[in-house]
Structures are given as structure tokens and as C-alpha cells.
Amino acid sequence: MPVYFDTSVLLRCYELSAKARDELFLTFEVLADKVRIPLWTAKEIFARTRASSRGNPFAKPRLEILTKLSAFKDLAHRYVDDDGAPTDKADEFFEHLAGIEAEFRRATAGLTSHRIDAEHTTALLVPLVNERVLSSDLDAIVARAGREGELRFSHGLPPGPGDGPGPEGTGGDLEASRAKGKKRNCYGDLIIWWEILDDLILNQRTRFVIVTCDVDKGDMVYAPRHLSGPEGNLVENSSLTLPHPMLVAEARKVASVVEVHVISLDQYSRLMGGPLGLDLSNLLRALQKPPEPDSTEILGARAPVDHALVGEEETLPADGASSEDYRRFTGRDLSYAIDENDEVDKLIGQIRSADWQVIRRAFARDGVPMSGASREQMLHIGAAMAEAVNARVQIARERLESLLLEQGGATAGAQLSRRQRQYLLLGVLASIYIGRDGTPIKPVSSHSLSEIVFSAFSRPGYGDPFQDILNRLAASREAYLRLPDEGAEAAEISLVTERVDEGVSRLLQAVVNDEVDLLERDVPRSRQLVKVGDEVHLSLDELRTRVADEFAVPLPLVVAGPAEGQLLIPRGLGFVRWGPGTGMTLRTPTRRDTNETG
Structure with missing residues (x-):
């Protein structure tokens, strides 16, 4: 499936840190010949490179x-x-x-x-553009835009009516567009769109993706007000986008297309960083805006909740006390019907949203009565927050740390009782280690989430939820690389490599922990160490990150000896099939008793 990048994405390369920019270029390398760059975009990029300079963005x-x-x-x-x-x-x-x-x-x-090294970015960008640019008949397309563009814009037909004359334009004529800086390219989006359709016809492609930063104009995409949540309920949406219906209709008619995707750069980065296993932490951080200041930060509040909004004020039990005995986890806890009229349930739906902007707003809402959240609600808030951390939503990680570890200030999580924080952690642990049928599963946890969980084990007051879950895993403890009650014990992995080119690179053959090889050859794509391409080079730190994410342990616990040069990962090499019920043992038996928890 070809992936087309418009001008806004490539220009964003100049507005990122060096590490974030390099991670974006890594995604281009991974996609290889699937990357398509319209010729009009190349023209606009060339104009930018001629004006490149060093500057201070601050x-x-x-x-x-x-x-x-x-x-x-x-x-x-x-x-x-x-x-x-x-x-x-x-x-x-x-x-x-x-x-x-x-x-x-x-x-x-x-x-x-601080200085932006625009010349370095240009040096990376120009070869990419030259290699992936479309061979469009630009003269014919520009001439067609001159004939048809104004008529399309006058009727509000996408793409680009916001750049030109018409009811969705700025004043009904071209002069208004020129005043916006669109004097020479008010038809740019339309030209790019026609280039893409021509390329699809030429290469007989019926599915494609467009990546753009311009998802706010409404001429390429629209954001539905609500999305269907995991429980079938409606959740709020603000930036998850769908292609404009008129564009879909035109693509189907002109190019016999059956599948159209128009996504933001943020969505693209999360897709590349998740399923493909790429470490894009710097890029994702650069694309996610911090939350706006708010009078009340609910989930770690520093200002009092306005109880006029939430009902009668509740007196919270002091830490160490509780209004009820701890209730242990059961398989039924994984089923929960969200009430759309309940404010806390609305919060759960928002945190579960695939839209990080909705998640960000959820953590800064006024008047949500978290202090009155029930056990079931706290469990599902914990599970939803764990999912968001795994999806690399930075603010979700920060809020979970502030609630469970009380980082970011002594008052973090002060509005939650000890018992509520226990149930919050129980929800996190269950989402990682327990399946929907209530039985242990292969854990699903990024190294960032694992660092929070393993750190929480050493904090007072969390013995009940840890014992609750770890007792369920006791019979298959050797199926896990490490569990939270072994947080101080590093997993020392040994690399088996073969020299391939005078010491510059070494071919990775095995990753061994406690005499167990964690890798095998010819694995399904879902378990491959690198899920795309033929042979890919990784640094030792990148390999450690992949091991930590796969086996649900904190990154600092994955210890490996120094490796000379880059590691060459052969095609098809990936992780073993592991987890409870697989019969795979990742280490020798341990005598640790989970009753020591807490």
C-alpha cells in the first residue's frame, strides 16, 4: 500500500529536534519504496531548502x-x-x-x-525527495487546475477549498486567497490530489494512505464527534480523522480505489512505533502537546474540586484506613458496562479513546468526582490508563506515575484514598497479566509501563493488589522473564553474534538469558524482531528496548554486555513463542514466594 506524504509533513522535519527528525526519517527508511512524494510537494520543498538557515526557535x-x-x-x-x-x-x-x-x-x-541545523535536515530530505518523487505530468495537471479549480472551490469541493475562492474560502475571490499567502499555490492541495490519483491509476493500486499535518482545515478529513469505544459505547473524539467523503467518492470513481486513509503525522507515528516495533519516543513526544493549564487537575489534583459541580463533599478515609475491606480480583471484574450519564464513566471512555488529545483533556477536567469513584470504576480507570501508556501517550504515563508513585509533588493523588489507589493499581496489573476469561496471559506492557509497575511494588500500601495478581501467576512463574516482586534482579542477556564486515557490524544469532535463547528464526511477522525490510541494523540500546517491551520488564533491568558496532538483524529472526500455557520456560525455577509481596 503506497503512503503519500504532503508538503506539511516534510516541512515539519525542519521543526523537530535532531533525534525526533531522525526517528521520522527512520520510518521513511522502513517503508522504503512505499513512500511516495508528489512532484508539487517536491517543488515546495525545493523552495524551502533554498531558504534554509540556522535559527533559534525559542x-x-x-x-x-x-x-x-x-x-x-x-x-x-x-x-x-x-x-x-x-x-x-x-x-x-x-x-x-x-x-x-x-x-x-x-x-x-x-x-x-539553541540552533536549528536546517542544512543537515536539507541534506537528509533532498535525497529522499529525489528518490521517491512521482513522475507526474505536472504541466497538464496545473493547466487542469487552472481550468477547473475555481469552479470546484466555488462549490466547496475538496481538497483545498479553504485555500481558494468559494463558500469555504476567505472571501469569495482569489484576492482573498492571495492575501493569505496562497498567491502562487492556492491550488496546491488539489494538484497533489490529482497527482496521487494519476499515480494510483498508473500503478493499479486500490488502497493508499495520505499523511498530512493539515487535519484542521476540513478539506481532506473530518473528525467525527464520537467514536465507538471498546465496550460498544460512544466516546468523545477530537482529532482522530476520517477521509472526506467527497474525496473517497472521487477516488473510487476515477481510480477504482477501495480503501482510502488520510491520517495525521501523529497517528502515523503511533502506528509505526507500535505494530512495527520502532522506537519513536522522541518523535511522539515532539508531536504531543502538553496539557493546557487548568484550575483543577483531576487525577492528581493540586487544586480543590468544586463540590458544587459534583454533589456533596465526601470525607476521605486517611491513608492506612479504609471504609471497606479490600475486595480481591475476579474474572467478572473485566466486564463493565459504561453509563454515559455518569461523569466517572465518561472519563473512562475518554481515557480509552484512541485520540491522545481527548485523553489529554480527560486528565485536566474540572469537577469529575474521582473521590467518589467505585471499586469497579477505579479498576477500569487503571486498565484504561495502562492502555494509554502502552500507546505511548506521554501525559498518561505522567499521570499514572503521579497517582501510583506520587511523583510530581507531595499532593499528587491526594484526593484518592489508599483503597482507591490499590484498585487503580489492580486495574493496571489485570490489564497486563490477566485475560478476559480471568486466566493468566502473555503480559502486554511497554517498558515505560513496566517501570511504573515495578517501582510501585517497593511502595508501601500496595501489597494486596500485587499479591492478588501474582498469586495467580505463581504456577507459571518461570514463563516470565521477570515479575514485579523481582524488581531488583536484572535480566542479564548474552548476545551471540558473528562478524560480517571487519568489525563494523555483527550478525545477531541469539539473545540468551539464563541459558535460554529468547530468539528463533522464521517466526511469524507478529513476533519478528524487526517487522519490515530484509536486514536491519540495530544498536545495543535499541535491542534492549525491544527485549524490554516484548517481555514486559523495565528497560534498566535488561543488562547486556558491550557490543562492537551495529547489530545486523537477519530477516525472520524474532522472539520465541512464550507465555502461560505455551510450555516455554524463560529461566530456571525460582523459589521466590509471592506471599512476600507488600
């Missing part, structure tokens, strides 16, 4: 913030006196403002020397 916004802080201090001095100051005295308030400005200057001072 200089202007830093100056703007300092200017606004200065203006705010000026207003404060004019309007605030001892009677109106948030503190007892106006002078104390002014000193606090001055401290905020000084701290901001100190914290951002190091960014003043």
Missing part, C-alpha cells in the same frame, strides 16, 4: 513571554494594593511576581544558544 516566544510578564507586573503595580493582593501584603505579591520572572529567565537561559 528567541521570539521567550521575548514575547518576558514582555507580557513585564506588562502584567506593570498592571499589578497600578491596580493591586494590600486589600486586593492574593497574599497578605501587596509587596509580597510583587516579590512573588518578580521571582516568577527571574525563575523563567533562569530556566530558559540555556535555550538562547
